[in-house]
Amino acid sequence: MDVSSLPATPREIRELIRGGAIARNTAGMAPGHVQANLAILPRDLAFDFLLFCQRNPKPCPLIEVVEAGQTEPRETAPGADLRSDTPKYRVYRHGEMTEETADVSEYWRDDLVSFLLGCSFSFESAMERAGVPLRHIEAGTNVSMFVTDIETAPAGAFSGPMVVSMRPIPRDQVVRTVQVTSRFPGVHGAPVHVGDPAAIGIRDVGAPDLGDPVEIRDGEVPVFWACGVTPQAVAMRSKPPLMITHSPGHMFITDLRDEDLAVF
């Protein structure tokens, strides 16, 4: 299915996803709107996870929290159903993935709390509007991601290293890149590091821990952002009895516009 032939509103796209007409990853859908990472946990872990997000806003920028017993994100996607409106989900038990599915209604319990977290699609749109090239998008590959030696601030059961994404940026656009992404703390915001992979514990910037390698050309600087994989990785380390997430790239599309999250 060609993304450009899809309807433009988040609500219409969510309805197609819910009905099974869209099953692919959501890159490029509903341009200008905020897509979100999804993490669903039992209530007895929810306070610690919420606190973890509050302490680590760069990797875990909260967009909305939906309380136990509810499935509709009323603030950012009224009318949506979190059990069916994401194209693909992963179900984990005690830290092991047990299923990948298009609908998690059968797993739903009244004690599940849902967390929607900002994703880098929004700040990448801002970079594109500012004329900053994004090589992994040009190349059609996944962004390079690395486990760093930056420790997150722990909260209860949750702790672990920060995962970052890396984008090679032309030297003369680094300052503009910092400015443009700083406007969007709700979707990871400003970089966590510019320039030296070793300074944050990355041994080989050509060999990412997740995603695909990307070439760094002469005159380019590797720039690193906190990555939304962090909260999932951290949650998984605690081996929760049940955790449901979106599948990579298969995001939950909200009604929010990217600009709604801009701080200035």
Next chain:
Amino acid sequence: MDVSSLPATPREIRELIRGGAIARNTAGMAPGHVQANLAILPRDLAFDFLLFCQRNPKPCPLIEVVEAGQTEPRETAPGADLRSDTPKYRVYRHGEMTEETADVSEYWRDDLVSFLLGCSFSFESAMERAGVPLRHIEAGTNVSMFVTDIETAPAGAFSGPMVVSMRPIPRDQVVRTVQVTSRFPGVHGAPVHVGDPAAIGIRDVGAPDLGDPVEIRDGEVPVFWACGVTPQAVAMRSKPPLMITHSPGHMFITDLRDEDLAVF
């Protein structure tokens, strides 16, 4: 005691407070450092209150959350003790104030969770540095505060109207005021409204619900900010069995610098 004769570091001031040598309000102490509102609640209300803060970041800007069983804010004031390092506390039972005291050790329980929230002292410092006059400080009175018809986003047991503070700003400094305070979302940040008290449900801008009246002169515009009284007012409405707060103006002084909270 003259504030200018006090030691300059937050740690030294907290030690004087803990020992009983300082009992007054903390206005002007440890200039350049973040002072915080304090709210302490039992654990079974903590998730809802944390969620309320996440949903209402303008009135409830979280600086740090200290988990049940702990009394040291390790991130923002290592070595401090939340039971004794605020000059005056209020103890509420089921929504009624039962005591005002300089030390709450005797009330402490292992299930109490402590919330430190940003206060307007920090953004007022930024306004002063930018040359914006603050009449209530010049006059030595308390800022004017109003209960509005802006509803906060509810969370569990917590809901209610937003309380705002008002400062009269010269018309030609309104834009600068918005810019300067926008840098500090961690201490209430940008105004919630500029210009028309009736638009946010305020009938008589000369008759504040809390604090003191302040004159609005020709060529000045009333500018309104979300106020840290909101979370206390909202929490009190739910009549928690136990809640401990700072006394008005008697803040908890952190080691953070105001500029640590600036977003750009």
